[in-house]
Amino acid sequence: MNGHESYGIRIPGVDPGELTGWLIVIEGTDGVGRTTQVNLLRTHLERLGYAVAETGINRSDLASRGIRRAKEGNTLGSNAFNLFYATDFADQLENQIVPALRSGFVLITDRYFYSLVARAIVRGADPDWIRRVFSFSLKPDAVFYLRIEVPDLVPRMLLDGGFDYWESGMDLPMGEDLYESFIHYQKRVIEELDVLAGENHFRTIDATRPIEDISAELCRDVSAILTAGRHSGDRWLAQP
């Protein structure tokens, strides 16, 4: 493979051939333990001698504050929210992911645009349209999908401090109360992530397994990808 191609349109000013690093995605709904896994994976890869950077969605310098403000007031139109998230994601892609890949880093991202596509579709966006909007996204080397069924998710959310308004889809809403809405909303998000998983060859991991088991699998699979080599001939970083 030669660099990182996008899913559709080229980002102006970005040469895919320059992107010699690796892009590793950890996907899954809230409460599946993504953050824990990202941290364990990072430590493992750094121990092997790889330069690792991490990011997540909704952390951009440009738009994350604006999104937070809009969420507080619940005042933005639903489609505008979809595009605001796309703006935020694009900013992060260009300012965090692209530079890291150019520098030959392993970039681990805690969720990717798939989550944003899923949340938009659940909120009524046309599935083809929203995929097209995000088609500037770079294709990753691997997507690990921590998958869980809603009944297994509920106790985790309770331990995690309860149900979040937005993660429960209360802006829609999908049920009488936070609990009801959470169940329906998460069920729909998982359905959409499952569709995306099939389309994009996610490696699905049962998130109810013990943390150490999942981590061992992740570390093994990612190491194998890295050992297979870089995207282009630029091999200035010694292979472990």
Place this chain on the structure above:
Amino acid sequence: MNAPRTYGTNPHPPAGRLFIVEGIDGSGKSTQLTLLAQWLKGEGYPVVFSEWNSSVIVKVTTSRGKRRRLLTPLTFSLIHATDFSDRVEREIMPSLKAGAIVLADRYVYTAFARDVVRGLDPSWVRSLYRFAVTPTMAFYFRVPHEIALRRILSGRPKLKWYEAGMDLALHADPRESYRIFQSRILIEYEKLVQEYGLVVIDAAQPVEVQQRLMREAIRPHLPALGGEPIVHERA
């Protein structure tokens, strides 16, 4: 549902009318739209204005991005689509449904022209705006960029960074950069005139001549007046 995949297939609801003006800065389109609003209000129509880049919530982010020069061609495109989407949902569509005459100063064609000059894929930009309603009539104010530049510089001391296309590093001098950038935009606008049948107004003509042409073009598309206005204009 067989949803349209690109812009231009989403007709406006029958109750209202949507008239929009396009053209580069300094083409005089805003002046013409203001005069049109005066006339329509005088005739007794409920008129609602919608300006490019004016969504209250999104604008904070756009302004910050412009001020700090954080915007790339991609995020410039997406943030303007966000702003527009918010206005469609909360301003343009409700007003049209209520039967208002909506006047928009710049519309999707502004994005089609600018974003493509900034290097984005033309069909992607069109699909981004798929949700937009097609205007009843769209006017393009055609003006040579030398005239536009003179008009702009007479009213303002300096050209703005993005307006002059300085983000594209076309030229170190803002005036030169503006010239190059705007001439490329003019080329895109001419393509849009063909593609979407924009009504061309020669913006080098006297103001009152242009206004008369606009009113003549619009008149057959106006709904019959009767009863009380459904919507009152916002302050």
